[in-house]
Amino acid sequence: MIIAEAGVNHNGDLNLAKRLVDMACDAKADAVKFQFYHTEQLAVPTLQKTKYQKRNTGCDDSQFDMLKKLELSAKDMEELFWYCKSKNIQFLSSAFEEESYEYLEQLGVQILKIPSGEITNYLLLKRLSYLKQDIILSTGMASFDEIKDAIELLESNHIQRQIILLHCISSYPTKLSEVNLRVMESLRTTFLKQVGFSDHTIGYEAGLAAVAMGATVIEKHITLNKEWNGPDHRVSMEPNEFKNYVNSIRRVEQALGNGEKTLTEEEQQNKKLVRKYLVATRPIKQGDTFTFENIGVKRVGEGITPMRINEILGRKAQIDYEKDERIKE
Structure with a gap:
């Protein structure tokens, strides 16, 4: 007032x-x-x-x-x-x-x-x-x-x-x-x-x-x-x-504002483009094991959050990956 x-x-x-x-x-x-x-x-x-x-x-x-x-x-x-x-x-x-x-x-x-x-x-x-x-x-x-x-x-x-x-x-x-x-x-x-x-x-x-x-x-x-x-x-x-x-x-x-932490529409769009996700750091063959030597993190648009890297390490690749290709579930 x-x-x-x-x-x-x-x-x-x-x-x-x-x-x-x-x-x-x-x-x-x-x-x-x-x-x-x-x-x-x-x-x-x-x-x-x-x-x-x-x-x-x-x-x-x-x-x-x-x-x-x-x-x-x-x-x-x-x-x-x-x-x-x-x-x-x-x-x-x-x-x-x-x-x-x-x-x-x-x-x-x-x-x-x-x-x-x-x-x-x-x-x-x-x-x-x-x-x-x-x-x-x-x-x-x-x-x-x-x-x-x-x-x-x-x-x-x-x-x-x-x-x-x-x-x-x-x-x-x-x-x-x-x-x-x-x-x-x-x-x-x-x-x-x-x-x-x-x-x-x-x-x-x-x-x-x-x-x-x-x-x-x-x-x-x-x-x-x-x-x-x-x-x-x-x-x-x-x-x-x-x-x-x-x-x-x-x-x-x-x-x-109102004190509630919510994302704006633009933040929702930007999040995919500025956050990093798991990617192949070199070519990976189907059946290869994910290790620190062949996966890393980069901006790639979407994918698996790096917060889950320990969950992904040790798994077998289900498909072939090119370098910089995002890792999929």
């Missing part, structure tokens, strides 16, 4: 949000994801921005002010939900408080995404433990103990649903040297869950490697223009980049 992370790269503009949906559809992503929140419930007015937010926005206003400018309303979310329906792409959204998740549930959203910053939000996780939707849980900034606690809380009401863990490094951008994709296997074996990767790197390599390592979900930020002002534009992919990213992942998926 490839998720086009629109996030807040709509700059608070519903029409831009729809264009991001169009971009995700054009790239043939499986889903497009937004962020739904109420700023007053998310942050205090005096909270400063993170370093990357200051760097990427180029201004030093508060995190509260920045988030307020990027906030979409419940009505906007509903319109995006139905717009995604009309475009045949799955609508997803992170949320940051119980009220927003309840609204997404009422809309009919099938998968709920928990962002990394909410993995220790007891009240929110407890409320989600009562909902039936599948969960994608981002694990950025979290220890394994915190991930364990979150999973136990989400599963405390024994709802039958899937929880997918997204390996995530909450740095924007993430250096390749910091990605540590092998954590995915640790998450998989420790918690016995499907795993994915929230890719905050620049470029393709980490995402493709994650798919090769078994990621079932890939999430990547998208934007219409990296030069726009905003916290995430500069670490996002523009339309052509993202389309190539999706196509490359699909090609990796093709290459992974």
Whole structure:
């Protein structure tokens, strides 16, 4: 599953949000994801921005002010939900408080995404433990103990649903040297869950490697223009980049196969022509005994496999053989 992370790269503009949906559809992503929140419930007015937010926005206003400018309303979310329906792409959204998740549930959203910053939000996780939707849980900034606690809380009401863990490094951008994709296997074996990767790197390599390592979900930020002002534009992919990213992942998926060792049609044809079989190394008369002196192995098109040479040695030739003629039963 490839998720086009629109996030807040709509700059608070519903029409831009729809264009991001169009971009995700054009790239043939499986889903497009937004962020739904109420700023007053998310942050205090005096909270400063993170370093990357200051760097990427180029201004030093508060995190509260920045988030307020990027906030979409419940009505906007509903319109995006139905717009995604009309475009045949799955609508997803992170949320940051119980009220927003309840609204997404009422809309009919099938998968709920928990962002990394909410993995220790007891009240929110407890409320989600009562909902039936599948969960994608981002694990950025979290220890394994915190991930364990979150999973136990989400599963405390024994709802039958899937929880997918997204390996995530909450740095924007993430250096390749910091990605540590092998954590995915640790998450998989420790918690016995499907795993994915929230890719905050620049470029393709980490995402493709994650798919090769078994990621079932890939999430990547998208934007219409990296030069726009905003916290995430500069670490996002523009339309052509993202389309190539999706196509490359699909090609990796093709290459992974199903794990069964079977021969292709061409291999079946090539096998006869490149494997060696038992042949006469000199003329052999009917009645002669097969020995190492008169039989050997060469490419001859078909015949008796050399793996049976000990079975053939000591037998009598039933017919005459010319040099290089294949040995017959």
